[in-house]
Amino acid sequence: MDRRQILGFAGAAFSAAAFAPVHAFADAAKGAQVATGGLLIDGNLMPPLDPDAPLDDAYAALVRSSGLTALKMTLGGSGNLDKAQTDVDIADIAKAIDKNPQLFTRIRSFSDFGEAKRTGKVGIIFSFEAGEMLEGKIENIDHFRQAGVLVMGLTYNRETPFGSGVLAKNPKGLTRLGHEAVARMNALGVSIDISHCDEATGFAAISASRVPVLVTHAGCAAVHSHPRNKSDALLRTLAKNGGVVGIYELSFLVPYPEQPDIAAYIAHLDHALRVCGEDHVGIGTDGSLTPFDTSPESMATWNEEIERRKRSGVSAPGEGPPPFVIGLNRPDRYSVIADAMAARGYRARTIEKVLGENFARAFADTWKAGPQTV
Numbered sequence: 001m002d003r004r005q006i007l008g009f010a011g012a013a014f015s016a017a018a019f020a021p022v023h024a025f026a027d028a029a030k031g032a033q034v035a036t037g038g039l040l041i042d043g044n045l046m047p048p049l050d051p052d053a054p055l056d057d058a059y060a061a062l063v064r065s066s067g068l069t070a071l072k073m074t075l076g077g078s079g080n081l082d083k084a085q086t087d088v089d090i091a092d093i094a095k096a097i098d099k100n101p102q103l104f105t106r107i108r109s110f111s112d113f114g115e116a117k118r119t120g121k122v123g124i125i126f127s128f129e130a131g132e133m134l135e136g137k138i139e140n141i142d143h144f145r146q147a148g149v150l151v152m153g154l155t156y157n158r159e160t161p162f163g164s165g166v167l168a169k170n171p172k173g174l175t176r177l178g179h180e181a182v183a184r185m186n187a188l189g190v191s192i193d194i195s196h197c198d199e200a201t202g203f204a205a206i207s208a209s210r211v212p213v214l215v216t217h218a219g220c221a222a223v224h225s226h227p228r229n230k231s232d233a234l235l236r237t238l239a240k241n242g243g244v245v246g247i248y249e250l251s252f253l254v255p256y257p258e259q260p261d262i263a264a265y266i267a268h269l270d271h272a273l274r275v276c277g278e279d280h281v282g283i284g285t286d287g288s289l290t291p292f293d294t295s296p297e298s299m300a301t302w303n304e305e306i307e308r309r310k311r312s313g314v315s316a317p318g319e320g321p322p323p324f325v326i327g328l329n330r331p332d333r334y335s336v337i338a339d340a341m342a343a344r345g346y347r348a349r350t351i352e353k354v355l356g357e358n359f360a361r362a363f364a365d366t367w368k369a370g371p372q373t374v
Contacts, residue, residue, distance in 0.1 A: 038069070038117055039069050039113070039117060039352070039355075039356035039357060039360060040066075040067050040068045040069050040070075040334050040355055040356045041068070041069055041070045041071065041072075041113075041282070041283075041355075041356040041359045041360055042068060042070075042071040042072065042246075042283055042284065042285050042334075043072050043214070043216035043217060043244070043246030043282050043283060043284030043285075043359050044071075044072055044073075044074060044127075044129070044195075044216045044217035044246060044248065044284040044285060044286045045068075045071040045072070045073065045284075045285045045286070045287070045288070045289055046073065046074070046287065046288045046289065047063065047071060047073060047104070047122065047124065047288075047289045048062075048063065048288070048289060048290050049073075049093055049096035049097065049100075049104070049124075050096055050099075051092040051093065051095040051096040051099070053099065054099040054100050055100055055103065059290065060100070060102075060103055062289070062290050062291075062331045063103055063104075063122060063289060063290075063331065064103070064120075065331050065332055066122070066289055066331040066332055066333075066334070067332060067334060067335065068122045068289075068334070069113060069116050069117050069122070069123060069356060070107055070113055070116055070122065070123030070124070070125060071122065071123070071124065071125065071289070072125040072127045072151055072216060072284075072359075073093070073124050073125065073126065073127060074127055074128065074129050075089050075090055075093060075126055075127065075128060075149065076089055076090075076128045076130055076132075076133040077089070077130060077132075077133075078129070078130055078156050078157075078309070078314050079130040079131075079132045079155075079156035079157065079158060079160075079165075079314055080130075080132070080312065080314070081130075081132065081133055082132065082133060082135060083133050083134070083135050083140055083143070085133075086128075086133035086144070087147070090126065090144075090147050090148070090149070093124070093126070094106070094148075097124055102121070103121060103122065104121055104122050104123075104124055105119070105121040105122070105123050105124070106123070106124055106126070106148065107123040107124060107125045107126075107150070108148055108150075109367065110360075110363060110364045110367055110368070113360060113363075125150055125151060125363075126147070126148050126149045126150060126151075127149060127150065127151035127152070127191075127193065127216075128144070128149060128151065128152045128153050128193075129153045129156060129193060129195055129196055129216070129217075130153055130155070130156035130160075130196070131152070131153055131154045131155050131156065131160040131161075131162050131163075131181075132156065132160060134152075134160075134162075134181070136160070136161035136162075136177065138177070138180050138181060138184050141181060141184045141185060141188060141190065142184070142188065145188045145189075145190055149190070150189075150190060150191060150363070150367060151190065151191040151192075151193050151214070151216065152185060152190050152191070152192065152193065153192075153193045153194070153195065153196055153197070154174070154178055154181060154182075154192070154194065154197055154201060154205060155168075155196055155197050155198075155201065156196045156314060157196055157314050157315075157316060158313060158314060159171075159172065161175060161177050161178075162174070162175055162177055162178035162181050163175055163178040163197055163198075163201035163204070163205070164197065164198040164200065164201045165196050165197060165198060165201075166196055166197070166198050166227040166228055166316070167227060167313075167314075167316065168198055171198050171200060171201075173198075173200035173201050173204050174200070174201045174204035174205055174208065178201070178204070178205070178208075179204075179208050182205055182208045182209050183208070185209075186209055186210050186211055189366065189367045189368060190366070190367075191213075191214055191362070191363060191366040191367065192205055192209055192213045192214065192366075193213075193214050193215070193216050194206070194213055194214070194215055195214075195215050195216050195217050195218050195228075195284075196228075198227075199231060199234060202215075202230075202234050202238075203234060203237060206234075206237055206238060206241050206243065209241070211242070211365055211366045212238075212241055212242030212243040212244070212362050212365050212366060213238060213241065213243045214243055214244055214245075214246075214362055214366075215230055215234075215235075215238060215243065215244070215245040215246065215284075216244075216246045216284045216359075217246050217247075217248040217250075217284035217285070217286040218230050218245060218246070218247070218248060218284070219247060219248060219250070219252055219253050219268045220232075220235070220247075220268045220271045220272055220275070222271060222275075223253070223267050223268050223271050224252065224253055224254055224255065224268075226252040226316070226317065226318065227316055227317065228250070228252045228316050229252060229253075230245065232275050235272065235275045235276050236275055236276070238276070238280065239275070239276035239277055239279075239280035242280075242362070242365060243280060243362065244280050244281065244282050244358045244359055244361075244362045245272055245276060245280065245281055245282070245284075246281075246282040246283055246284020246285075246359070247265065247268050247269050247272060247281070247282075247283060247284060248284050248285060248286035248287075249265065249285050249286060249287050249323060249324055249325040249328055249333075250286055250287070250323050251318060251319070251320065251321035251322075251323070252316065252318060253265060253267075253268055253325070255318075256317075256318035256320065256321070257318075257320060257321055258321070259321045259322075259324075259325075259326055260325045260326065261325060261326040261327055262325060262326065262327035262328060262336065262340060264325070265325045265327075265328065265337075266337075266340050266341070266344065269281065269337075269341070269354070270344070273346075273350075273354075278349075278350045278353050278354070279353060279358060279361075280358060281353075281354050281358060282354055282355075282356075282358045282359045283334065283337065283354065283355060285328075285333070286323060287323035287324050288323070288324075289331055290331060291324075291329050291330055291331070292322050292323065292324045292329055294322065299322070302322055303320075306319050306320055334355050337354075337355065338351050338355060341354070
């Protein structure tokens, strides 16, 4: 999705968010930081970045109120951008970060998490969730690693030369070239994200990798069966090999056309914790940092985007409801999740792991093999 669309979807939400002023978000975020030792990492989130202008004071206040230490941001589209277009995308986001030096910083290595926390800035982790921008060439992994991309996928929903996505018409699993890609990502210190890979490709990638593999944003198929949700078997294998699954806020948590609520979200989080254990579950929102605007104008734009995705063949079944959970459509969603977990009896240490430490550990495990980026 185009980032300007995200800005549009969130833009009018300042009035919609009047029920909770920014200072209330900020107070809640501080509470979440205390509960998690101050380290909050979202495994997949879209920040309000615009390469053409710095954020205004209202947007900046909402970003700060999130309490985030860092977030992983998807670049390169959803299987619709080639290498050259992705280079432009990366340059645009680097420019946007530079326009907001008091608010954002780039994460280029594990040590940058500490610097982000110390300075109170939100760290941005460059990532891909698709594989099309690699154009079937292993050397392009090197190219994008040098550009600072620290997390890469092998497929989006369709097939690539590396493997099969969750909607592949003729699933082929991890290909020979896919095995080469896994080895190269391991060698360069790139985290492998199988969120959009089908089951066979996911299992094979985990087996082929000598470091943990990630599912940065998904749900649990045992709670609600959907192609984008992961089976217990895959989740157990992921955890056994040191990986982490981030629970998303998409409508795929519940049957179409429902809008998921906090109870549905916690049901998936609970299940993932039972299957994977407390060291292997995180938060991977897969929506926008700022509140999603549900005004008629915004929803009309959203529905146009869904129709475009359907025409392009990348749309998953049941797409339509906007990407948020009722009760979590706010920048300080992490404090709400922390409170919900505490109410269910989770100890503080488990909450700390889920809201940041598990992804931090997984990134440390997977980035250490690679060189410092330029």
